[in-house]
Amino acid sequence: MMLERLDRLPDDPILGLMAAFRADPDASKVDLGVGVYRNDRGETPVVGAVRQAEEAVLARQASKTYVAPAGNAGFNQAMEKLVLGEGHPVLTAGRVRTIQGPGGSGALRLGAELIRAASPQAIVHVPTPTWANHIPLLSGNGLELAQYPYFDGATGSVNFNEMHAALDKLPARSVVVLHASCHNPTGADLTDAQWRELLPVFQKRGLLPFIDMAYQGLGTGVAEDAYGLRLFAEGLPELLIASSCSKNFGLYRERTGSLHVVNENKTAADAVLSQLVRIARRIYSMPPDHGAAIVLEILSSEVLTRSWTEELTGMRKRIQGLREELVKRLAAAYPDKDFSYITRQKGMFSYLGVDTAQVRALREKHHVYMTDDSRINIAGLRAENIGYFADAVAKVLRG
Ligand SMILES: Cc1ncc(COP(=O)(O)O)c(C=O)c1O
Numbered sequence: 001m002m003l004e005r006l007d008r009l010p011d012d013p014i015l016g017l018m019a020a021f022r023a024d025p026d027a028s029k030v031d032l033g034v035g036v037y038r039n040d041r042g043e044t045p046v047v048g049a050v051r052q053a054e055e056a057v058l059a060r061q062a063s064k065t066y067v068a069p070a071g072n073a074g075f076n077q078a079m080e081k082l083v084l085g086e087g088h089p090v091l092t093a094g095r096v097r098t099i100q101g102p103g104g105s106g107a108l109r110l111g112a113e114l115i116r117a118a119s120p121q122a123i124v125h126v127p128t129p130t131w132a133n134h135i136p137l138l139s140g141n142g143l144e145l146a147q148y149p150y151f152d153g154a155t156g157s158v159n160f161n162e163m164h165a166a167l168d169k170l171p172a173r174s175v176v177v178l179h180a181s182c183h184n185p186t187g188a189d190l191t192d193a194q195w196r197e198l199l200p201v202f203q204k205r206g207l208l209p210f211i212d213m214a215y216q217g218l219g220t221g222v223a224e225d226a227y228g229l230r231l232f233a234e235g236l237p238e239l240l241i242a243s244s245c246s247k248n249f250g251l252y253r254e255r256t257g258s259l260h261v262v263n264e265n266k267t268a269a270d271a272v273l274s275q276l277v278r279i280a281r282r283i284y285s286m287p288p289d290h291g292a293a294i295v296l297e298i299l300s301s302e303v304l305t306r307s308w309t310e311e312l313t314g315m316r317k318r319i320q321g322l323r324e325e326l327v328k329r330l331a332a333a334y335p336d337k338d339f340s341y342i343t344r345q346k347g348m349f350s351y352l353g354v355d356t357a358q359v360r361a362l363r364e365k366h367h368v369y370m371t372d373d374s375r376i377n378i379a380g381l382r383a384e385n386i387g388y389f390a391d392a393v394a395k396v397l398r399g
């Protein structure tokens with residue numbers, strides 16, 4: 001027997017948290033754990049434009065035959081424009097190659113495989129902290145991982161001086177993972193000026209950025225959230241971008257994402273695409289088409305694009321409004337601590353900045369669920385529970 005040798009692995013902490021939340025019978029329970037967008041009724045509904053596009057796609061679809069290992073070519077092109085901006089110099093120069101991936105996670109893994117093919121000794125540097133899944137996605141194929149300082153808990157923002165100094169010491173061809181916007185788990189983003197300050201470090205030291213954009217449009221705006229990566233694409237010979245349609249299009253389970261590679265020239269670009277196609281064939285052969293067909297349908301229709309943009313703006317404004325309301329409520333419930341950094345952060349997540357024992361107390365005494373690092377999903381708050389949550393935090397902080 002062979003499989004019986006395998007050890008039982010511990011459950012993923014997020015899955016354990018979801019199960020504990022479901023099993024909690026308390027009526028006032030609050031779920032701030034799972035990283036999906038929620039509306040003011042606590043639902044994650046299908047986006048209106050997605051619903052309409054889906055109907056059109058299904059009505060027209062005459063076959064379920066394979067598309068291609070690189071996915072839907074129309075989707076790939078539409079994503080290049082969405083991510084990099086129409087008319088970006090690297091698009092005009094024909095230096096970008098795109099492969100559709102199974103979600104942003106799939107795109108990250110494709111990128112990791114490409115890096116390993118080019119340089120098995122490459123070290124991938126991720127921010128401290130980073131999205132927990134970056135670790136297995138980027139190093140599960142044998143690449144070595146290292147960390148660079150990123151977040152300053154005292155100010156709730158990026159520890160830019162330390163980050164800059166650490167990157168400025170890396171050897172050439174180091175891979176540096178950056179979050180395009182809405183940093184997960186902290187919500188602390190680089191400012192435009194900080195992106196501009198980092199670019200010469202990458203140029204001078206010959207670093208390869210790998211930018212993860214999982215929340216385009218949920219921070220400040222569709223173009224604003226891509227500011228840093230568009231700047232880096234213009235100023236560097238090579239760049240990897242993993243993009244996800246899970247959150248901004250609400251396509252989570254349809255597994256829709258893309259990997260964009262900016263190359264030094266067209267010859268290098270063609271070689272990279274041929275490698276990516278080979279990598280996809282070796283892992284899963286072809287990506288799922290449904291979500292990509294929907295995104296293409298939306299992005300090729302002015303009417304649907306407008307509808308999607310409006311709904312996305314609504315999601316972003318809801319999150320921003322909740323951040324402001326939360327800071328007000330926390331200031332009233334616990335004036336001893338300044339929580340105003342929460343309004344300066346972007347996207348769905350913030351670190352509450354309480355310790356693991358306090359996270360446990362919030363869960364056990366007040367039925368408030370968040371991950372042990374005190375990451376909260378702001379979109380899990382609603383008019384009915386935001387006051388309850390702020391009071392629970394204050395009680396736990398008072399001990
Ligand atoms: C930082 C980050 N990158 C990538 C992803 C990938 O998402 P998906 O694979 O669902 O598209 C997520 C999702 O939570 C994320 O937070």
